[in-house]
Amino acid sequence: MIPIAEARLFVLSGCAPLPPRRVSLEDSAWHVLAQTVLASEDIPRFANSAMDGYAVRWADTKASPVRLRVVGTVMAGQSPVTAVGEGEAVRIMTGAPMPPGADAVCMVENTRTESDGSVVVIETPVEDGMFVRRAGGDIASGEEVFAPGALLTPPHLGVLASLGVESVAVHPRPRVGVISTGDELSDGPDPLPPGKIRDANRPSLLAQLRTDRFEVGDLGVAKDDETALSRLLEDASSEFDAVVASGGVSVGDRDVVRFVLEKLGGESMRWMQVAVRPAKPFAFGVLGPSATPVFGLPGNPVSALVSYELFVRPALRSMAGHKSLDRPRFKAIVDVDCTRRPDGKVHLIRVLACTASDGSIHVDPSRGQESHMLHALAEANALAILPDGNGVRAGASLDVLLLDAERLQLPDDPGPW
Numbered sequence: 001m002i003p004i005a006e007a008r009l010f011v012l013s014g015c016a017p018l019p020p021r022r023v024s025l026e027d028s029a030w031h032v033l034a035q036t037v038l039a040s041e042d043i044p045r046f047a048n049s050a051m052d053g054y055a056v057r058w059a060d061t062k063a064s065p066v067r068l069r070v071v072g073t074v075m076a077g078q079s080p081v082t083a084v085g086e087g088e089a090v091r092i093m094t095g096a097p098m099p100p101g102a103d104a105v106c107m108v109e110n111t112r113t114e115s116d117g118s119v120v121v122i123e124t125p126v127e128d129g130m131f132v133r134r135a136g137g138d139i140a141s142g143e144e145v146f147a148p149g150a151l152l153t154p155p156h157l158g159v160l161a162s163l164g165v166e167s168v169a170v171h172p173r174p175r176v177g178v179i180s181t182g183d184e185l186s187d188g189p190d191p192l193p194p195g196k197i198r199d200a201n202r203p204s205l206l207a208q209l210r211t212d213r214f215e216v217g218d219l220g221v222a223k224d225d226e227t228a229l230s231r232l233l234e235d236a237s238s239e240f241d242a243v244v245a246s247g248g249v250s251v252g253d254r255d256v257v258r259f260v261l262e263k264l265g266g267e268s269m270r271w272m273q274v275a276v277r278p279a280k281p282f283a284f285g286v287l288g289p290s291a292t293p294v295f296g297l298p299g300n301p302v303s304a305l306v307s308y309e310l311f312v313r314p315a316l317r318s319m320a321g322h323k324s325l326d327r328p329r330f331k332a333i334v335d336v337d338c339t340r341r342p343d344g345k346v347h348l349i350r351v352l353a354c355t356a357s358d359g360s361i362h363v364d365p366s367r368g369q370e371s372h373m374l375h376a377l378a379e380a381n382a383l384a385i386l387p388d389g390n391g392v393r394a395g396a397s398l399d400v401l402l403l404d405a406e407r408l409q410l411p412d413d414p415g416p417w
């Protein structure tokens with residue numbers, strides 16, 4: 001058996017970031033930026049008001065309450081025509097450009113008008129620059145806005161749009177072909193013939209890949225037949241950026257994925273027994289002229305998804321240009337005894353993580369923990385890392401990988417906002 005870290009290093013060595021491609025701003029969300037973005041202009045573009053109120057000279061308001069002559073109005077989208085002189089004010093709306101001469105804004109709530117609005121009484125003094133959004137106060141022209149490696153989130157798109165950027169160079173997200181293998185697998189809703197089972201891995205892996213924002217291709221179910229599987233894997237590796245197969249990588253006579261990959265991949269391919277439970281057997285290598293990464297995951301449905309978490313997801317994230325490859329990891333308190341025997345392996349327990357009202361995180365193992373018991377994984381939102389040994393007592397602290405933040409349970413009373 002080899003440590004998880006060694007298997008990961010081997011996998012990551014074959015999964016470099018995909019070459020950058022230019023995409024429209026609209027298509028760029030959740031890609032990793034592959035260029036530097038410099039600001040071509042100031043944001044805000046011009047000094048403007050942060051409030052609805054009156055543009056004034058702050059020095060005029062020192063002795064407030066003071067009465068100022070209202071000499072004009074400026075709305076958002078207009079360019080100011082009237083300047084503000086001594087003893088004067090211009091009515092201004094949020095986002096409207098500051099009139100020449102004005103250096104502060106008094107919010108409308110601190111004013112009242114007289115003489116049909118031709119005079120405004122400023123009730124309290126304003127400070128220099130108050131409620132004025134400075135030109136370049138958010139982003140200055142020429143500034144480096146984003147560096148290569150930045151993940152483009154919705155606010156990033158807002159920044160780029162504000163700057164008039166229409167396209168950016170990003171690392172493409174890998175397109176991943178998914179295959180299930182096994183003579184026992186039957187497709188479709190029909191009653192199962194004796195000895196057959198339904199394919200759980202392809203639907204779950206395809207959904208997980210999409211959830212993790214990779215592109216997918218469904219390559220169907222393959223029989224445990226070396227010739228057919230060879231052709232399928234070769235074709236898939238020329239069509240996709242990466243290929244994920246499940247089943248057939250263990251030590252059985254019909255574990256043909258393993259043999260086929262060893263034949264096709266030669267030196268580049270490695271079949272591994274990883275010191276982890278579940279997800280011990282695993283194969284990885286690169287195939288074909290474009291050195292397409294091919295992952296051979298174990299067939300047991302829990303093992304397949306755990307193997308995906310340990311090896312496939314970080315590798316695909318690396319191909320997509322991400323710097324951070326792993327799920328968030330934190331310490332959590334186990335609320336029950338977690339016993340185990342020493343076996344040289346790290347055990348990954350499917351757990352439900354909850355936050356307590358004191359801010360601590362607690363985990364409880366969910367249902368059955370065997371590698372064919374997919375129901376427990378469906379009810380879990382995290383994997384707790386139980387190191388080799390005899391396990392831990394209730395109350396102990398374990399490292400936990402959060403698989404699904406959306407389902408992190410909150411306390412019954414999460415407290416006021």
Ligand code: AMP
Nearest residue numbers: 180199200201247248249250298299300
């Ligand atoms: P294997 O890795 O091919 O030896 O398969 C290990 C176990 O997982 C066997 O019980 C298989 O029947 C089961 N299995 C393999 N592939 C799938 C699949 N796609 N869906 C559900 N179970 C599977």
Ligand code: MG
Nearest residue numbers: 182247248299
């Ligand atoms: Mg099999």
